[in-house]
Amino acid sequence: MSSSRSATRRVTLADIATACAVSRATVSLVLSGSPVVGAATRTRVEAEIRRQGYVYNRAAANLRRNTSSSVALVVNDLSNPFFAEFAAGVDEALADAGCVMLLGSTGESVARQSAVLASLIEHGPAGLILSPAEGTARDDLRQAVGLHTPLLLFNRQVDGADWDFLGTDNVAGARLATEHLVARGHRRIAFFGGHAGSSSCRQRRDGYTRAMAAAGLAVEPRWRVECTPTRLQAAAQVGALLAVDPAPTAAVCYNDAVALGLMLGLASRGLRAGHDLAVTGFDDIPEAAASVPALTTVATDPRARGRQAAAMVLARSAAPDAPVSRVVHPVQLAVRDSSAAPLLATRP
């Protein structure tokens, strides 16, 4: 085995052709499994391919055929378990389709998002799945993506956008969670976490507000505590939520990270979710079922959404002129211990 690696020139179709005394066209036909090549030739060529350790140059083939074998995914941050699950789902579906995944992340910065998109686009993906950073403007996005690459927006809408969209029924999900708490006897129900700047947060809050109104319940403005949707930021805001008088007896949280943070904040005060405060989340990330107490949450199945997003963008890439599709996926409430106990009649 030679001690140098890349120093050895990459072996190409032409090398195989020469060694077998056939043309490059014949080798190419063998590679693509064409039935037109004679069995003897095929066997000879295949043996030589293995012998020389030939590796197909898909970029060259894509260039010639004007095709692509990649899809790009851009998310805020992989360390968010919701996006990690989503990315894993995208990856599964792309692997099945023989496609490779290009990954980028924005860190929720629109400037970084533009740069990342520009860089990815140059690699010619068949399509692009983007969970847009907060504050993304349609025209900036159009500028960065161009007209040639199909774009699928995931999770958040962009005002005035006419791209494909895959989202979650945020309004219905928050409504389900709120109705569940109302049915357990709660009347002072807060909406906790998230930023008003995010469309998904506005929609979830909208579902909550509607359910409260339908139940004839008041929404106390001081129960609305905003925070960046991470566990730690949420834990830091728990004091603000509990300081309100009268305190809420239940909280519909923006998402699971916030709900888990709220539960941590409660625990550090010697309080228990499901006992001292009923808590619901949103997303159903793997940790939700595994927390103590287990978290009641709106199940969105991010991994399945990832597979679905991959399928949608591949379909769009195959049919560029099909009508824009907007899919809002329905949700279910997973009822667990964090909200299971009914409100005690004796509580204030």
Add this chain to the structure above:
Amino acid sequence: MSSSRSATRRVTLADIATACAVSRATVSLVLSGSPVVGAATRTRVEAEIRRQGYVYNRAAANLRRNTSSSVALVVNDLSNPFFAEFAAGVDEALADAGCVMLLGSTGESVARQSAVLASLIEHGPAGLILSPAEGTARDDLRQAVGLHTPLLLFNRQVDGADWDFLGTDNVAGARLATEHLVARGHRRIAFFGGHAGSSSCRQRRDGYTRAMAAAGLAVEPRWRVECTPTRLQAAAQVGALLAVDPAPTAAVCYNDAVALGLMLGLASRGLRAGHDLAVTGFDDIPEAAASVPALTTVATDPRARGRQAAAMVLARSAAPDAPVSRVVHPVQLAVRDSSAAPLLATRP
């Protein structure tokens, strides 16, 4: 704005050249910022590039120049927070280097790993970062990766491998954790979770065994409980750990996922980590500091390791004939509440 997208032919260098009545070479020189192009020509060309929404075809350029602008990363599973953090670090460093990341996952299957590697290699990455699936054989890996693409092994060694390696000082980390527990007065200390098939697990167990021996403590074989290193699998094995008589008073866990699972299993039995059983983890994923009680763990800073891995693979790609590098990163113990209380003298 035209209603069709991909239907419109992609605009190319030649289109810009024609529109500006210059040659393709000149446009190419403008693109690469060559000082040799006249200011007037440059301005004209740049305006036309913007006007037509030209997007550079980096694959074509890479083909011509025999270069690459991507690096591939292959991990077990993105939904593992340790790998998600690592991937985020790789992504950061690659973005800074103007490189794009190709992502694949193996699901801990060597067959899937071979398929994923073969597919990625065809896209011609400048290098490959792989956290090998358990049971990876050197020859299969050499077969899948070939001789041309630099490979960096992360986290786990492969027997007989002579590729670059970046790992964590597993032995020292587990030794630190064990010594910490010994210093707190514990004598019956278990090693919990992981599989003997994984090199990192064997190394951590080795560090634990050495520290026990150095302290003159016995290792009770029944305290060794194996499990797949996920939160849920670990939680399911807690009963087996507690059933041993005499029960351990402390547990060095294979990693944070296992430790968090152990803490969940304790909580569901009404027991508390740091009170009824001292617990340490390994990795210091973000959840470790945020759990209740906060988890004492061996800090490996996976995000920084990701940046480091990216730098190593880019360096290798630039210097294929440099000697093989094996980096074992030192670790630190982050002491938190899950192990903070000294063993009570009155406990059995």
Add this chain to the structure above:
DNA sequence: CTGAAAGCGCTTACAG
């Protein structure tokens, strides 16, 4: 059944 030729979109000596 196989080969010669053109071309995908770019870059880069080389000549002027």
Add this chain to the structure above:
DNA sequence: CTGAAAGCGCTTACAG
């Protein structure tokens, strides 16, 4: 300062 030409590794009509 700019252009004509060759070539990166592949595919695909077309002719034989």
